[in-house]
Amino acid sequence: MKKLAFIFLSIVLVIVIACDSRTYDEVSDNTPITVEVVRYQQEIKPIIDANCVGCHSPGGPASFQPLTNYEQVRNNISGILNRIQRPNGDGLKMPQGGSLSANQINLFIKWQADGFVEN
Template sequence: MALVSIACESITYEEISDKTPVAELVTYNKDVKPIIEANCIICHSPGGAASFQPWTSYNQVKNNIDNIINRISRPVGDPQKMPQGGSLSPSQIEIITKWKADGLTEN
């Protein structure tokens, strides 16, 4: 009789779905804009709670990048963490941070 031992590793869904590697050169239109549109535009557009600071264009996001990175990188529970009531995935934060490091390229 053979005894087989299998090791199990506990991985959360977020860890599995967050394995997308960051593109070599991060650009606004290809990489950052979809994240902003899916997570930020609801508040940072005309009529939104943060309409005073819109992020609906490349220049608006580029000009606010330091504030954006500061707010999305805050720990859970910090009242100034964005997006409100949620959090970007670690890979989304890395994409936005890498975009700044790569020179804030539009296309």
């Protein structure tokens, strides 16, 4: 029984140590947006491709919510903004296991404010 408790505590300790505990400010670059109009093809799609489509595509664990094209991303912007702006440690934060930079998050916000320009 003591051996089982020791193994359990060891596993918990490894999980706790392995968790990312950096603050949002530490992982963001706070670079101001320099583009006049944010466009899906130039600014948003590269972020989605690098951080989202691994899960949010056919065959991925989040294939029920694909983000592989302009319409899917535009139609899900509220959910995307909700998830990418959550604090670290929140189980609903996206992307899982990481965080977008403040600049990347601001690009999504400005893209919405600019009227979802595609090209």
